[in-house]
Amino acid sequence: MTAETSQTLDRGLRVLKLLSDTDHGLTVTELSNKLGVNRTVVYRLLATLEQHALVRRDLGGRARVGLGVLRLGRQVHPLVREAALPALRSLAEDIGATAHLTLVDGAEALAVAVVEPTWTDYHVAYRTGFRHPLDRGAAGKAILAARQGALAAGGFTLTHGELEAGASGAAAPLVGITGLEGSVGGVMLADSVPERVGPRVVDAAREVADALR
Numbered sequence: 001m002t003a004e005t006s007q008t009l010d011r012g013l014r015v016l017k018l019l020s021d022t023d024h025g026l027t028v029t030e031l032s033n034k035l036g037v038n039r040t041v042v043y044r045l046l047a048t049l050e051q052h053a054l055v056r057r058d059l060g061g062r063a064r065v066g067l068g069v070l071r072l073g074r075q076v077h078p079l080v081r082e083a084a085l086p087a088l089r090s091l092a093e094d095i096g097a098t099a100h101l102t103l104v105d106g107a108e109a110l111a112v113a114v115v116e117p118t119w120t121d122y123h124v125a126y127r128t129g130f131r132h133p134l135d136r137g138a139a140g141k142a143i144l145a146a147r148q149g150a151l152a153a154g155g156f157t158l159t160h161g162e163l164e165a166g167a168s169g170a171a172a173p174l175v176g177i178t179g180l181e182g183s184v185g186g187v188m189l190a191d192s193v194p195e196r197v198g199p200r201v202v203d204a205a206r207e208v209a210d211a212l213r
Contacts, residue, residue, distance in 0.1 A: 011035060012045050016054060016065065020179055025062030077103070080180075080212060081113040081128075087207035088115040088184070095197050097188035098126045101208060102139035102171070104181040108132065109140035112182075124167050124187045136162045138169035142183040146173035156198040160191070168193045172205035177212055184208050 018034055019026060026034070031042045046063055049055035053068030084101045092099040092115040101113040111130040116123055134140035142157040151157075156172040163169070170193045171185030184205040186197055 008045075011037065011041070012049060015042075015045050015049065015063075016069070019055065019063060019065045020069075025058065025064040027062055031063065077112045083211040084113050084184070084208045085115065087204045087211065088113055090207075091115070091184070091186060091200065091204040092117045093119070095186050095188070095194075095200055096120045096123070097186040097197070098124045099184070099186050099204065100126055100139065102143070102183050102185065104134065104143060105131070107134060109134050109137065109143065109183075111139070122189065124164065124189055126187055132163055138162075138171035138187070139183045139185045142171035142173045142185065143181050146175065146183075147181065154198055155202045158193050158198065160193075163187075166191075170197050170201045172198075172202040174205055174209045174212070177209055180212070 014035060015031060018031060028039050028042050028046070031046075032039045035042065046055055046057065050057065050066070053066045053071075055063050056066040057063050080103070081101065088099040088101060096117050096119065098117070099115045100111050102109045102111050104110070108131045111126065111128055114126050114128050116126075132140060134144055138157045138159040141159060142151075145151045145157055151173070156170055158168070158170050160168045164187075166189055167187055168190045169185055169187040171183040174180065174182045174184065184201060186193075186201055
């Protein structure tokens with residue numbers, strides 16, 4: 001810690017990071033041990049974070065990330081979109097298909113950035129804000145595969161006709177970004193995805209991940 005930083009704020013942010021890394025929550029004692037501070041300090045931190053809905057405690061006393069974090073997260077989407085656009089534009093022009101960045105929002109996949117190619121006679125219309133279940137479509141399935149450690153060889157996922165009749169998709173997950181689950185993909189009107197598209201989508205996902213680090 002330096003003279004210009006706040007120890008209390010630092011500890012509060014560390015609490016949020018610890019809670020975001022677990023699915024089952026943490027007790028006051030567990031947080032106290034991980035932070036290296038006494039339980040009274042942890043109680044005060046949790047009480048303050050609860051007032052802002054950033055933390056909630058269940059009936060068993062385990063602390064979890066609160067819904068207030070989602071409201072903050074929505075403000076991040078424009079920044080993520082801006083960082084991803086160069087790679088998406090390059091992908092769309094290269095493969096002649098609509099490129100998109102999709103992030104997890106609860107149990108759904110949410111398209112936060114979409115770029116259509118400029119030179120094709122026709123392409124799939126895919127709007128920013130489009131939502132679909134994570135287990136349908138290449139974008140969501142790529143995210144789930146990465147979450148489960150079950151990505152196919154090559155690192156991308158292919159689908160056909162799951163979200164729109166006659167459309168095929170390829171997507172690759174964002175890798176190495178703490179606290180952010182997402183994928184980059186391309187969707188086209190075709191019976192199948194051309195062989196070169198999968199690896200190109202993987203490259204684009206890597207470019208987006210690098211831009212977000």
